Amino acid sequence: MKKISILAFAISSFPVCFAASPPMKSAGHVAVQPFGQTSDGQKVNLYTLRNAAGMEVTITNYGGTVTTVKVPDRNGKYDDVVLGFDSLQGYTQPANTAYFGAIVGRYGNRIAKGTFSLDGKTYHIPLNDGPNALHGGTTGFNKRVWTAKDVSTANEPALELHYLSPDGEQGFPGNLDVTVRYSLDAKNGLRLDYSAKTDKDTVLNLTNHSYFNLAGAGSATVLDHRLMLAASRFTPVNSTLIPTGEIVPVSGTPLDFTHLTVVGSRINSDYPQIKIANGYDHNFVLDSPGDLSKVAARVEEPKSGRVMEVYTTQPGIQFYTGNFLNGKISGIGGAYRYRSALCLETQHFPDSPNQPNFPSTVLHPGEQFKSTTIYRFSTH
Ligand code: BGC
Numbered sequence: 001m002k003k004i005s006i007l008a009f010a011i012s013s014f015p016v017c018f019a020a021s022p023p024m025k026s027a028g029h030v031a032v033q034p035f036g037q038t039s040d041g042q043k044v045n046l047y048t049l050r051n052a053a054g055m056e057v058t059i060t061n062y063g064g065t066v067t068t069v070k071v072p073d074r075n076g077k078y079d080d081v082v083l084g085f086d087s088l089q090g091y092t093q094p095a096n097t098a099y100f101g102a103i104v105g106r107y108g109n110r111i112a113k114g115t116f117s118l119d120g121k122t123y124h125i126p127l128n129d130g131p132n133a134l135h136g137g138t139t140g141f142n143k144r145v146w147t148a149k150d151v152s153t154a155n156e157p158a159l160e161l162h163y164l165s166p167d168g169e170q171g172f173p174g175n176l177d178v179t180v181r182y183s184l185d186a187k188n189g190l191r192l193d194y195s196a197k198t199d200k201d202t203v204l205n206l207t208n209h210s211y212f213n214l215a216g217a218g219s220a221t222v223l224d225h226r227l228m229l230a231a232s233r234f235t236p237v238n239s240t241l242i243p244t245g246e247i248v249p250v251s252g253t254p255l256d257f258t259h260l261t262v263v264g265s266r267i268n269s270d271y272p273q274i275k276i277a278n279g280y281d282h283n284f285v286l287d288s289p290g291d292l293s294k295v296a297a298r299v300e301e302p303k304s305g306r307v308m309e310v311y312t313t314q315p316g317i318q319f320y321t322g323n324f325l326n327g328k329i330s331g332i333g334g335a336y337r338y339r340s341a342l343c344l345e346t347q348h349f350p351d352s353p354n355q356p357n358f359p360s361t362v363l364h365p366g367e368q369f370k371s372t373t374i375y376r377f378s379t380h
Contacts, residue, residue, distance in 0.1 A: 010086065015052055030150040030159050035060045036088025042145045044088055049157035049184045054078070055377065056375040057182070057190055062088055063142040064161045064180050065105035068217075068332065071188060074305030076380040079216035081306065081377075083341050084312025085162065085331040092143075096328050098336075099209035102142030103180055104135045106172045107361070108271055109283070109318060109350035112242045116353035118173065118362065119201055125171040135209075137318050140208070141178070151181065158183035163323035174200030174365075189376040196369040204369055205348045207314075211341035213321060214308060216299030218333020222321065224343045228298040229257040231284035233301045235349055235358075236273055243351050243358075244332060247285055255282060257319075260300065263342065279323040279339060283349050289315035289359075297344050305379040312346035312373040315359050319344060319368055346373040 019220065035046040043261040046298075056070040060244055066083040083100050091100065107125070114125040114133035116337055125133035146161040158181060165176040181193040194206045213219045234255050235243040250256040252264030267279050274280070288294040290313050297310040297317060310317070320343040327337040352361040363369050 002246060006307055025106075026154045028044065028154050028157060030157050031151055035062065038062070038088070038092065038145060040044055044145055045148065047148060047159050049159060049182065050135075051157065051184045051188070052155075053188060055188045056182060057184055058159075060088070060091070060184055061146045061148040061161055063144065064146050064163070065142070065364065066092060066101040066190075066208065069190065069377075070211070071241075071377040076325065076375060079304070080332060081212055081217060081308075083213070083217045083331055083333060083336050092333055095330075098211070098295060098329070099135055100331070101140050101208070101210045102292070103161070103206065104209050105141035105204070105206045105346070106136045106170065106176060106229050107116065107133075107203055107353070108135055108347050110134050110240075110242055110346065112240075112306075112354050114171070118203065118257050118353070120171075123171050123173060124129040132240055132242060139170060141165070142205075146180075148152060155274045156185055158182050159184070162200040174202035176202060176204070178206070180206075182311050187376065188378060189374045191374045194369070194371045195362065197365075197367070198363050199365050200249050201365070202363050203353045205361050206371065207318070207341060207345040207347045207351065208373070209345060210375075211336075211343055212299065212308060213333075213341045214299060215304055215307035217331070217341070218335070219340065221264070221340055222339060223262070223267060223339060224302060225263045225342065226260045226300040226302070227257050227261045227263050227319070228295075230287050230294060230296050231288055231317065232258055233285040235278060235283045235285065235316075237282065237350075239276055241277060241281060241350075242350060243283065243355060245355050247356050248283075249256040255280070255284075257284075260298065263317065264320065268340075270271070277323065279321040281320045281323060283316045283318050283347070284313075285316055285349075288311070292374070296346070299342070299344070300380055307378045307380050309376045309378070310344050310373065312378065314346040314348065314373065316347050316349050317344050318347055318350070320347065346371075351361055
């Protein structure tokens with residue numbers, strides 16, 4: 001009698017165990033399933049990349065968006081650690097202004113007054129963030145349908161996404177041919193290789209806007225995570241979050257994350273830069289720009305033991321603590337609440353087209369833009 005009830009318990013709990021870790025192990029292949037249809041009738045898919053270790057990432061070609069990232073905790077329990085939705089409607093709903101998991105472009109972060117000059121001509125990008133243009137204007141790369149191709153190698157699943165942004169789209173000059181290749185290595189590294197070409201001088205700043213909570217998407221807060229940013233300087237902002245043009249030391253300020261520090265320990269400080277952004281929403285200037293072998297950022301979650309390290313060839317990282325999330329939108333992990341996730345957006349500096357002091361974001365015909373970012377997961 002006892003034996004039977006144990007067996008019954010084991011059987012009834014099987015689906016739970018099954019859901020806790022990704023089902024099948026495979027490499028060198030991308031699985032495809034339908035994800036929905038846009039209002040103008042374009043069908044989009046959901047692509048699944050899984051490595052031999054069992055890590056699984058899903059990506060939709062709507063916005064080039066990462067929808068889930070399932071990684072183990074220190075006991076081997078898998079959880080989804082990015083905020084996302086299980087259907088296209090989640091992403092297209094008007095209330096979604098957060099760029100969850102998306103590829104951001106043509107110009108990530110803000111351009112002051114949506115205006116810049118290039119080769120003596122002035123360009124205007126639609127304003128969508130008070131007086132400024134944010135993340136490429138009202139219809140950025142996050143709202144475009146990309147073409148997708150399985151480019152897996154024998155050992156690594158890989159998905160190549162391509163988008164041709166026409167000359168004049170959202171006010172930007174030049175036909176811009178953009179490719180983003182997502183791949184998953186055997187050591188739980190999610191790698192993004194970006195490349196782009198133009199036929200006219202243009203400006204470009206590409207990033208991925210994933211929101212991470214290493215305790216699992218939908219967990220209440222990210223303030224208990226510990227963060228290290230290999231950045232001894234940052235670019236302060238004005239009241240509309242446009243850089244002032246200065247590059248200043250983080251030392252002695254609540255923006256000093258040069259050593260692992262609890263994210264929430266200084267987030268409510270009176271330091272003016274924290275007040276302006278209502279938390280962290282700043283561009284950090286990396287100490288070893290362009291060096292993919294150096295850790296640019298490290299995040300640790302104490303309870304699960306999950307760790308994420310970021311490597312990048314980009315010169316900056318936007319560290320954003322989800323200060324504009326308010327719990328009104330719900331996704332796979334439940335309600336996405338205030339400061340319940342953090343973003344580490346590898347990038348060129350915001351408003352560079354208007355800031356002579358910052359590294360250039362101009363791309364010329366005949367050049368190929370290239371950048372790489374790796375998010376690597378482990379436990380401690
Ligand atoms: C910006 C934030 C913005 C968020 C979502 C971040 O990159 O810096 O100010 O609210 O993206 O759009």
